Every structure is written in C-alpha cells, then in structure tokens.
Amino acid sequence: MLSKPLRKRTPQGLWDLKPYLDEINDRVETADYISEDPVQFLHAFHQKKDREIAGFLAATMAWGRRDIVIAKVEDLLSRMQNDPYRFVMSYNQAEFSRLRSFKHRTFKPIDIHGILLSLKNIYSSYDDFESFWIKCHEQAKAENRPLMALFHHNFFNGCDDLANRTRKHVSNPEKGSTCKRLFMFLRWMIRKDSPVDLGIWDFIPASDLLIPYDVHVARQAKKYGLVSRKSNDWKTVNQLTETLKLLNPDDPARYDYSLFGMGALDYSLPKKFILNKV
Known part of the structure; x- marks a missing residue:
C-alpha cells in the first residue's frame, strides 16, 4: 500500500502559524546560541579572512552532534595554530604531518589536505573568499545553474593534489x-543585524538564501505542512524556502532558527498545527 501524501498548509494556515514561528525565532536567535553552535568559530576571530576560513571549515564539518562538531573544529584549528589564514597560505606537503591523526566521521586527513590546498589556491587568486563566491554567483547567473553547483566545480578546479573522495565533502x-x-x-556570512550571524558579506541579499535543510528542519517542515514532498533533496529545500518567503520575503532563512529549535532544542508548537505524522 502506498503511503499517504503529505498535507500542505494553506496560505491562511501559514499566517496563523507565523506568530508562533517568529516567537521561537526570537527565543532561539540570541547571543547565548553562539557558544553551543559551530558559528562560534567566526566570532572567535577578528580578521575577515580568518573568519571566512574558520567559518567554512566549521560549516563543512557540521555533521552530527553539535558538541562533537565543536570539539573537532577546535582540534583542527589548534593544528592550524589558531591562525587559519596564515596556515592556509603557508600550507604545503610538509605541514601535512599536523593533520595525520585528524578524523571526523568520514573526514580523513587527505580530505582536509585537499580542502586546505583548494582554499590556498583561491586566496592566491582572489582578494578574499567572498570575491571567489562573487565569481561563482556571476557564472551561475550566466549559465542559469544553481550557485552551489558552480561553487562545487570552481572550488576544486584549480587544485592538482586532490583525492577524488574529497569532492563529496562539498x-x-x-x-x-x-x-x-x-x-x-x-x-x-550574509544575514545582517543578527545576534548570531555575522553578516560580513554582501554579494547576495538575505532574500536569496535557502534554508539549511537538515534532518531536524526536514521533520518539522513535514510535520507542520510547510512542504508536500517527502524526499529530502534539492527540490524540497527550494519548496520550503518558497513557503517561508510568504512569511518573510526579505529573510526566509531566519526560520532555520525556529525549525531547528523545534527539532533539536525542545521548542514546540500547539498540537492543533500538526498536519502530518512523521
């Protein structure tokens, strides 16, 4: 027997839900959130390039329990002498010994090696990491392809010493x-005026951000009828973002806080809002 399709919330139903989601956003998106989340590694540095590298490595490794992720990023940055930009720009094969015992889930030393070499190539060719993203964005618009597809291609394109397995981590x-x-x-990097997000980049507006769609967000989005698709894929994250744009056209990604909060931090909505059992 085929499983029942997911019920989708009506526009009026979304507006009924909005005050509750906004309230949870306000309770989750506070300065206290920083110390429990990998975003803390952006706040730990003051120079733009250090923040870019520390943030990118933290986000790339943000897979699994947050406390474990934080411990692993701390370990990696300590191996980089807590000087990420200088370490990246001076990185060579001789420095690989610092990484030999590093491991996080499926990340192995060879993967960190390839990512650091790719970052070194980018910083040797561009003013900063944001300038590289600008090129990817312009190319994506010209080719009518997703930004992240061009980022994935260009990130690894200039790196010669790269294990093929490393590509799966981006x-x-x-x-x-x-x-x-x-x-x-x-x-x-993009969202402004947030107690958590730094907002130090400007190459796209917050309205262009898609929701970071993890298992916690997926479960809540389906439970409360924010998506009709059961698959956790690219089409579904676009559908969820378009739904949330009806509630906040300028900043749909802010609802990541409420959906994550309901999924992982024990916040909840009244039972009357549940549309699907998941």
Whole structure:
C-alpha cells in the first residue's frame, strides 16, 4: 500500500502559524546560541579572512552532534595554530604531518589536505573568499545553474593534489543535495543585524538564501505542512524556502532558527498545527 501524501498548509494556515514561528525565532536567535553552535568559530576571530576560513571549515564539518562538531573544529584549528589564514597560505606537503591523526566521521586527513590546498589556491587568486563566491554567483547567473553547483566545480578546479573522495565533502545540488552546510555557512556570512550571524558579506541579499535543510528542519517542515514532498533533496529545500518567503520575503532563512529549535532544542508548537505524522 502506498503511503499517504503529505498535507500542505494553506496560505491562511501559514499566517496563523507565523506568530508562533517568529516567537521561537526570537527565543532561539540570541547571543547565548553562539557558544553551543559551530558559528562560534567566526566570532572567535577578528580578521575577515580568518573568519571566512574558520567559518567554512566549521560549516563543512557540521555533521552530527553539535558538541562533537565543536570539539573537532577546535582540534583542527589548534593544528592550524589558531591562525587559519596564515596556515592556509603557508600550507604545503610538509605541514601535512599536523593533520595525520585528524578524523571526523568520514573526514580523513587527505580530505582536509585537499580542502586546505583548494582554499590556498583561491586566496592566491582572489582578494578574499567572498570575491571567489562573487565569481561563482556571476557564472551561475550566466549559465542559469544553481550557485552551489558552480561553487562545487570552481572550488576544486584549480587544485592538482586532490583525492577524488574529497569532492563529496562539498555538496552539489545538481546531484540532488540540499547543500545544508553550504547554506548554513552563507547564512552566517550574509544575514545582517543578527545576534548570531555575522553578516560580513554582501554579494547576495538575505532574500536569496535557502534554508539549511537538515534532518531536524526536514521533520518539522513535514510535520507542520510547510512542504508536500517527502524526499529530502534539492527540490524540497527550494519548496520550503518558497513557503517561508510568504512569511518573510526579505529573510526566509531566519526560520532555520525556529525549525531547528523545534527539532533539536525542545521548542514546540500547539498540537492543533500538526498536519502530518512523521
């Protein structure tokens, strides 16, 4: 027997839900959130390039329990002498010994090696990491392809010493990925006037951000009828973002806080809002 399709909330139903989601956003998106989340590594540095590298590495490794992720990023940055930009620019094969015993889930030393070499190539060719993203954005618009597809291609394109397995650690929407970690990184870098997100980049507006779609967000989005698709894929994250744009056209990604809060931090909505059992 085929499982029942997901019920989708009506526009009026969304507006009924909005005050509750906004309230949870306000309770979750506070300065206290920083110390319990990998975003803390952006706040730990003051120079733009250090923040870019520390944030990108933290987001790339943000897979699994947050406390474990934080411990692993701390370990990696300590191996980089807590000087990420200088370490990246001076990185060579001789420095690989610092990484030999590093491991996080499926990340192995060879993967960190390839990512650091790719970052070194980018910083040797561009003013900063944001300038590289600008090129990817312009190319994506010209080719009518997703930004993250061009980022994935260009990130590794100039690196000669790269294990093929390393490419899987940077998502590609053209293979169906939701690109959760990349959009989380962009949320940190793009959103302004937030007690959590730094908002130090300007190459796209917050209205262009997609929701960082992880298992917590997926469960809540389905439970409360914010998506009609059951698959956790690129099409679904776009559908969810379009739904949330009806509530906040300028900043749909802010609802990542409420959906994550309901999924992982024990916040909840009244039972009357549940549309689907998941």
